[in-house]
Amino acid sequence: MANDHIDITVEPGEVHALLGENGAGKSTLMNQLYGLLQPDEGQIVVNDEPRVFKSPRDAISAGIGMVHQHFMLVPVFTVAENIALGAEEVRGGPLGWLDRRRSRQDVIETSRKYGLPVDPDALVEDLPVGAQQRVEIVKALTREVDLLILDEPTAVLTPQETEELLAVMRSLTAMGKSIVFITHKLKEVKAIADRITVVRRGKIVGTASPDTSEDELAALMVGRAVSLEVQKTPAEPGRTVLKVTGLVADDDRGIRAVDGVDLEVRAGEVLGIAGVQGNGQTELVEAVMGLREVRAGTIRLEDDDLVGMSTKKVLRSGVGYIPEDRSHDGVVKEFSVAENLVLDMYDHAPYGNAFSIDLSRVGANAQERIEQFDIRCQSSSTPVGTLSGGNQQKVVVAREMSRPLRLFIASQPTRGVDVGSIEFIHSRIIHERDQGTAVLVVSSELDEVVGLADRIAVMYRGRILAIVSPDTPREEIGLLMAGITGDTPEGEK
Amino acid sequence: MTGFLRRLWSANNVTLTFLSMILAVIIGAVLIIISDADVLAKFGYFTARPSDALNASWLLVATAYGDLLKGALGDPAVFSAWFAGTATWQQALTPLSETLTYAAPLVFTGLSVALAFRGGLFNIGAQGQAVLGCLAAGVAGFTFGLPIVLNLIVALVAGVVGGALWGFIPGFLKARTGAHEVITTIMLNYTAGLFLSWLVIQKGVQAPGRTDAISKSVAESAMLPSPGGVLRVHLGIILAVLVTVGVAWLLNRSAFGFELRAVGSNPHAAKTAGISVSKTYVLLMAIAGGLAGLGGAVQVLGTAHALTPAVAGNIGFDGLLVALLGRNRPWSTFFAALLFGALRAGGNRMQSFSGISLELVTVLQALIVIFIAAPALVKAIFRLRAARAAGLGASLAKG
Numbered sequence: 001m002a003n004d005h006i007d008i009t010v011e012p013g014e015v016h017a018l019l020g021e022n023g024a025g026k027s028t029l030m031n032q033l034y035g036l037l038q039p040d041e042g043q044i045v046v047n048d049e050p051r052v053f054k055s056p057r058d059a060i061s062a063g064i065g066m067v068h069q070h071f072m073l074v075p076v077f078t079v080a081e082n083i084a085l086g087a088e089e090v091r092g093g094p095l096g097w098l099d100r101r102r103s104r105q106d107v108i109e110t111s112r113k114y115g116l117p118v119d120p121d122a123l124v125e126d127l128p129v130g131a132q133q134r135v136e137i138v139k140a141l142t143r144e145v146d147l148l149i150l151d152e153p154t155a156v157l158t159p160q161e162t163e164e165l166l167a168v169m170r171s172l173t174a175m176g177k178s179i180v181f182i183t184h185k186l187k188e189v190k191a192i193a194d195r196i197t198v199v200r201r202g203k204i205v206g207t208a209s210p211d212t213s214e215d216e217l218a219a220l221m222v223g224r225a226v227s228l229e230v231q232k233t234p235a236e237p238g239r240t241v242l243k244v245t246g247l248v249a250d251d252d253r254g255i256r257a258v259d260g261v262d263l264e265v266r267a268g269e270v271l272g273i274a275g276v277q278g279n280g281q282t283e284l285v286e287a288v289m290g291l292r293e294v295r296a297g298t299i300r301l302e303d304d305d306l307v308g309m310s311t312k313k314v315l316r317s318g319v320g321y322i323p324e325d326r327s328h329d330g331v332v333k334e335f336s337v338a339e340n341l342v343l344d345m346y347d348h349a350p351y352g353n354a355f356s357i358d359l360s361r362v363g364a365n366a367q368e369r370i371e372q373f374d375i376r377c378q379s380s381s382t383p384v385g386t387l388s389g390g391n392q393q394k395v396v397v398a399r400e401m402s403r404p405l406r407l408f409i410a411s412q413p414t415r416g417v418d419v420g421s422i423e424f425i426h427s428r429i430i431h432e433r434d435q436g437t438a439v440l441v442v443s444s445e446l447d448e449v450v451g452l453a454d455r456i457a458v459m460y461r462g463r464i465l466a467i468v469s470p471d472t473p474r475e476e477i478g479l480l481m482a483g484i485t486g487d488t489p490e491g492e493k
Numbered sequence: 494m495t496g497f498l499r500r501l502w503s504a505n506n507v508t509l510t511f512l513s514m515i516l517a518v519i520i521g522a523v524l525i526i527i528s529d530a531d532v533l534a535k536f537g538y539f540t541a542r543p544s545d546a547l548n549a550s551w552l553l554v555a556t557a558y559g560d561l562l563k564g565a566l567g568d569p570a571v572f573s574a575w576f577a578g579t580a581t582w583q584q585a586l587t588p589l590s591e592t593l594t595y596a597a598p599l600v601f602t603g604l605s606v607a608l609a610f611r612g613g614l615f616n617i618g619a620q621g622q623a624v625l626g627c628l629a630a631g632v633a634g635f636t637f638g639l640p641i642v643l644n645l646i647v648a649l650v651a652g653v654v655g656g657a658l659w660g661f662i663p664g665f666l667k668a669r670t671g672a673h674e675v676i677t678t679i680m681l682n683y684t685a686g687l688f689l690s691w692l693v694i695q696k697g698v699q700a701p702g703r704t705d706a707i708s709k710s711v712a713e714s715a716m717l718p719s720p721g722g723v724l725r726v727h728l729g730i731i732l733a734v735l736v737t738v739g740v741a742w743l744l745n746r747s748a749f750g751f752e753l754r755a756v757g758s759n760p761h762a763a764k765t766a767g768i769s770v771s772k773t774y775v776l777l778m779a780i781a782g783g784l785a786g787l788g789g790a791v792q793v794l795g796t797a798h799a800l801t802p803a804v805a806g807n808i809g810f811d812g813l814l815v816a817l818l819g820r821n822r823p824w825s826t827f828f829a830a831l832l833f834g835a836l837r838a839g840g841n842r843m844q845s846f847s848g849i850s851l852e853l854v855t856v857l858q859a860l861i862v863i864f865i866a867a868p869a870l871v872k873a874i875f876r877l878r879a880a881r882a883a884g885l886g887a888s889l890a891k892g
Contacts, residue, residue, distance in 0.1 A: 329764075332758045332762050346748060
């Protein structure tokens, strides 16, 4: 059961935050409200009137709009076309032609009215994620909804875009709209919510006001006290393990993404790379992993030259890698937990050889890792796709940490992961560092970088702008992330 | 498109397959009745004497399907004659022999399509690969004149190599240029077919003294051993069992099987884990081609014994349906091929005894596959409490 007798009320003009871990039943609840799922029991009352929603169309006509976590936009359509989709302005009867001018005008008006700048003629695929989300919001607003459901809206946003979104939410509530804000990020909840409802395992476990402390909210969410601070001792850096000099690489469109990066990671330290997403961090890591062509520069892992080495060889030479997009690059969802745990070691002793796989070894390994890494699954033969995001990530972490490593690279290691698992994954990363492994952490969450790193490299437009200590004031790092170096002496590299 | 097919394939289960067959049989019965003028005439006075029309319909359908079963599995009358000593065991077992004869090549082509699909490739090219297999096995069969056993092995290997080559080309093109395998394999089907038509009328290939398009006969020593007489069944079906065992091992136990399943399910994650996606595509298409080529070789060396432009029949395209029916699992595909073989063998008897066109069998096969492909339809017809609906709910309920 995903929802068990939940009561929730949203008042006009308020931001009602629905807080809960992944899999707590937040989206299920909202999908019922939006007509995507039908409740088995209970009712929905809109403006004192009980309503039944058989489809999103019913919900929209009752004044409820939803912006999904994964956007429902057609990439090759323009903004105006996307917004018109499903409610097209047509002239000349049902088989008439589209009134593009009218659709365009509607977009411009709505965007002006609510202060949400969108270009009606831009192609959606050309827009950054934050702008795409704005399109979704404008789309909901053109349907004249009174209640807007935002499902994990900040999961894909940069810190700046998040700030912008929060501002938009404030102005919408000021105009009398209500917002249900689904999230598991405590800071945002505290920043924007008027009321907080915490959901755990399909039940409401508490309501809170925005001045409740983060620790209290986290404990409510997870069901036990959790530590939001990363616990670690000072690093004891040893020899240089990874040395990158003058690295140049392009992104998928052939545009320069990494433009002359020099960095060093030493054994027993965590180097954090901070930066707004899309500044070349992804490409930098992929170049190191042999997943992206190196245009110039050198990458050395102690005495090994990684340039031109296949990904398999890089992994086998003692590199562990958590890719940033777990479901895209990290796991094969149809594969069992056991198979995913050997995804990059299946043809290597002890699990197998170039020809065959020893299924009993693979199974035994799975049992061990499931216990060691606290992976919550029915059994080792359960398909990974059925696990919660946090547990899927633990599978990846367990896989990459279960062999002797020289270098460990973690990209967005806790993206889309619940609070309880974040704590665990962070402690494993620090544990790996303390074993003497060189660790490179890339995250667009500044808190995460600051918490984990012993040194922070700020990346901006394909370059390392500065390397700073984690004690540096946030504002200063934030400015560096925006490309503003000021006149700090260590300045630009 | 692959995503759609994947869903389509995974949404099935054993019940659904069984119900699809029942539905196909029912619709087939309606078609049998409609296509018979005499029975249809009795429906003209249905309101006056409904029993006439109903009895005639029942009789017609029962005889037709009876013949289908007798032709596929065996005729009880012949069995009793055998026990009474008035018929030979060969005569009693002829229907089964026919079923296995038709099924054998389909096992290979079905496995070819199924294996490729597990690796995320849609091998429409099983037909062309089978044609190349026929061609290479046939030519090897009448050219080399090697001693017994060796000649057969060489001919079979030639078939595998021919098919593998025809599979390698689209695999290589996909890995190198990204050319979609559906397009390239369809084109290669035409190429293979036309090449065979050209080859069989060339000097040195065409049977001496013949003006029609038929090649020399393969040497006796290159033929798949068969009991002979009325029993056409040959060693190919044993080979099919062995190859199914091999494919099942390859898929589930081998390192390459792990790679191909990983690539088939999520090529990005496979690549990130160090698996070479392009190498996997090339090798997989070559293996799939080899399987289909072996199917063609079995057809020539076991049944046809000479090349004609139509020697491969439809075994490659039927392989697509067999794989679909078998949901891309090796043993299910094997049994799906047996079913198709049985329908074909039974259809022959139905045609000659009940006068019902062999095309009806094709219609039955098509209907089964259509219902398999439209699980929602079957579920709606039988009002199945869709077990999958819960799964769908769970996937929506991620937050």
